[in-house]
Amino acid sequence: MKYLLIPKFIVTNDKNDSILTNHAVEIIDGKISSVIELKNFVRKNYPGEIFHFPELTLIPGFVQTHIHLCQTLFRGLADDLQLLDWLQYRIFPYENSHDKNSLRASVKVGINELLRGGTTTILDMGTLRHQEVIFEELIISGIRAFAGNCLIDQNDLFPQFKSTTKEQIEYTYSLAKDFHNQAEDRIKYGFAPRFVLSCSEELLKESFMMKNDFEGAVYHTHSSENKNEIAEVRKKYGKENIEYFNSINTIDDHSVFAHCIHTSENEIEIMKQTKMRVAHCPSSNLKLASGIADIPRYLKEGISVSLGADGAPCNNNLSAITEMRLAALIQKPIYSADVMDAKTVFKLATIEGAKALHLENEIGSIEIGKKADLVLLNLNSFNNSYVENENSIYSDIVYSSGMNNIHSVIVDGKWLVKEFKSLVYDENEITENAKSELQKLLGRV
Ligand code: GUN
Numbered sequence: 001m002k003y004l005l006i007p008k009f010i011v012t013n014d015k016n017d018s019i020l021t022n023h024a025v026e027i028i029d030g031k032i033s034s035v036i037e038l039k040n041f042v043r044k045n046y047p048g049e050i051f052h053f054p055e056l057t058l059i060p061g062f063v064q065t066h067i068h069l070c071q072t073l074f075r076g077l078a079d080d081l082q083l084l085d086w087l088q089y090r091i092f093p094y095e096n097s098h099d100k101n102s103l104r105a106s107v108k109v110g111i112n113e114l115l116r117g118g119t120t121t122i123l124d125m126g127t128l129r130h131q132e133v134i135f136e137e138l139i140i141s142g143i144r145a146f147a148g149n150c151l152i153d154q155n156d157l158f159p160q161f162k163s164t165t166k167e168q169i170e171y172t173y174s175l176a177k178d179f180h181n182q183a184e185d186r187i188k189y190g191f192a193p194r195f196v197l198s199c200s201e202e203l204l205k206e207s208f209m210m211k212n213d214f215e216g217a218v219y220h221t222h223s224s225e226n227k228n229e230i231a232e233v234r235k236k237y238g239k240e241n242i243e244y245f246n247s248i249n250t251i252d253d254h255s256v257f258a259h260c261i262h263t264s265e266n267e268i269e270i271m272k273q274t275k276m277r278v279a280h281c282p283s284s285n286l287k288l289a290s291g292i293a294d295i296p297r298y299l300k301e302g303i304s305v306s307l308g309a310d311g312a313p314c315n316n317n318l319s320a321i322t323e324m325r326l327a328a329l330i331q332k333p334i335y336s337a338d339v340m341d342a343k344t345v346f347k348l349a350t351i352e353g354a355k356a357l358h359l360e361n362e363i364g365s366i367e368i369g370k371k372a373d374l375v376l377l378n379l380n381s382f383n384n385s386y387v388e389n390e391n392s393i394y395s396d397i398v399y400s401s402g403m404n405n406i407h408s409v410i411v412d413g414k415w416l417v418k419e420f421k422s423l424v425y426d427e428n429e430i431t432e433n434a435k436s437e438l439q440k441l442l443g444r445v
């Protein structure tokens with residue numbers, strides 16, 4: 001398969017941050033094979049299809065490093081609660097009531113929303129049971145993903161929602177064997193102990209060590225999100241959250257920790273030393289009243305930061321653009337107006353997400369040899385700036401865009417969204433199915 005994209009602008013996101021005009025990007029067998037200057041290009045001799053989009057801007061696809069597809073069904077059903085109540089009274093009982101059909105319905109609407117919003121790679125935290133369903137849907141959809149069943153062998157908040165340590169270890173290992181590097185390496189495993197309060201030390205350690213058997217897999221958890229949560233961790237282990245992970249040797253450069261809001265100086269030192277990755281979730285952190293993570297400080301310290309929408313019931317969207325916008329805005333009153341500028345934040349949602357997952361040689365920028373995970377944006381929309389040159393591109397993407405600007409989405413060279421329409425799903429059908437599966441699930445809670 002061979003084709004050419006000729007957009008108005010190409011935001012390469014390479015080391016020089018080049019923005020190209022009068023260039024074409026050639027895609028062969030899912031990879032970016034060349035970036036061609038149009039004056040050197042003879043159109044009539046080209047042997048593949050040519051897509052000419054004189055209005056559109058081509059960017060690398062967004063990478064979101066913390067998502068819960070299993071929660072999409074629960075959007076709007078857990079508003080205005082803080083984390084531990086949100087889990088205890090809503091999310092754990094709901095997740096516990098998933099059957100295969102409701103989980104599949106949730107995952108489909110979730111993936112659809114992510115793709116329609118320009119997200120091409122995710123790190124998903126699965127749920128306790130039926131994880132195969134999530135993998136099946138990820139594979140069918142064409143999105144790039146790390147995923148794994150969430151591990152829970154202790155649960156004081158909702159005791160029905162857990163399994164034994166042994167069962168959890170066996171289940172997650174067999175899933176990793178079945179699904180790591182599936183779909184031509186598009187799918188990878190993310191070992192996912194839910195958070196310290198839901199895991200025994202044995203489960204945290206075993207799942208951490210398992211990733212040594214699966215090259216390229218990651219360790220994915222929640223940490224230091226909520227003050228009551230960390231007070232519980234302190235009571236149980238006499239340590240701060242990240243100090244505890246460090247004390248049992250379950251933190252390294254393949255560890256992605258969502259949130260990291262309430263961290264001590266010692267923990268920041270551990271974060272630096274271990275080269276762990278922070279998944280920053282600004283919408284979720286505001287909506288659950290968890291706090292504001294000190295991202296400018298982390299960036300100054302050289303700590304890896306990428307973005308994630310978290311789950312639909314704590315956001316309530318799955319849009320990378322919304323997360324970029326908030327990641328920028330929430331820091332400005334604390335620091336100054338010029339902190340977290342649009343280009344910096346755009347990088348957190350693209351190449352920094354790729355780096356967090358050790359995929360920076362494969363995705364995150366438009367460079368020859370990389371995978372063709374691409375998004376075409378219409379920044380000529382009524383809701384964007386009225387400037388006709390490239391100076392406003394990052395601003396338009398981060399500060400004034402929305403779902404309506406996402407024209408097309410390509411993963412591994414395959415068109416998954418084209419001209420604002422999903423080529424993967426019938427959106428009416430998956431939405432109606434989500435409603436009917438939610439009704440049945442609520443009957444089971
Ligand atoms: N901590 C443990 N589980 C969760 C979850 O599902 N979402 C968030 N935001 N934090 C958590």
Ligand code: FE
Pocket residue numbers: 066068222258310311
């Ligand atoms: Fe989360």
